[in-house]
Amino acid sequence: MFPVLVCQCGEQIALPYRNLQGTTSVQPYWPTDSETIVLVCSDCAQSSVHRLESIRWVDAGLLSPALPSTVFWRVELICDHPRCELPIVAHIRISEDESGGEIGTKVANATPKPVCAGGYGAKLHEMPTLIEVEWKGRDGLLM
Secondary structure (H helix, E strand, O other), X not given: OEEEEEOOOOOEEEXXXXXXXXXXXXXXXXXXXXXXXXXXXXXXXXXXXXXXXXXXXXXXXXXXXXXXXXXXXXEEEOEOOOOOOOOEEEEEEEEOOOOHHHHHHHHHOOEOOOOOOOOOOEOOOOOOEEEEOOEOOOOOOEO
């Protein structure tokens, strides 16, 4: 079983996870700095906010066959409001072939647009900070 979040369009977006050593438990990725996760669907460009209890568990056979060629990114954009230094953070699972600029543009232009905690949108044409979310091995570190 794999942890997924479901977009409003029905797309199942797989979360990175790890197997906890000595158990049959699986721990899905969740940001440590927030109770929610903003997720942008690479299929329909919709952004949505999810809580931990939104995670669904699905059989591997029900996931998209394109999954191995995608990467799950934490994307940090710069707020466009003067003197606001709050980051705009969203996550996206997208083709590994996309450039950083393309990923940032897709996230910044999602509907509704992701905003900082102050409610302001992102600066367009600024290179985002991209962090690949990947857990390695059993009880591996979050990279």
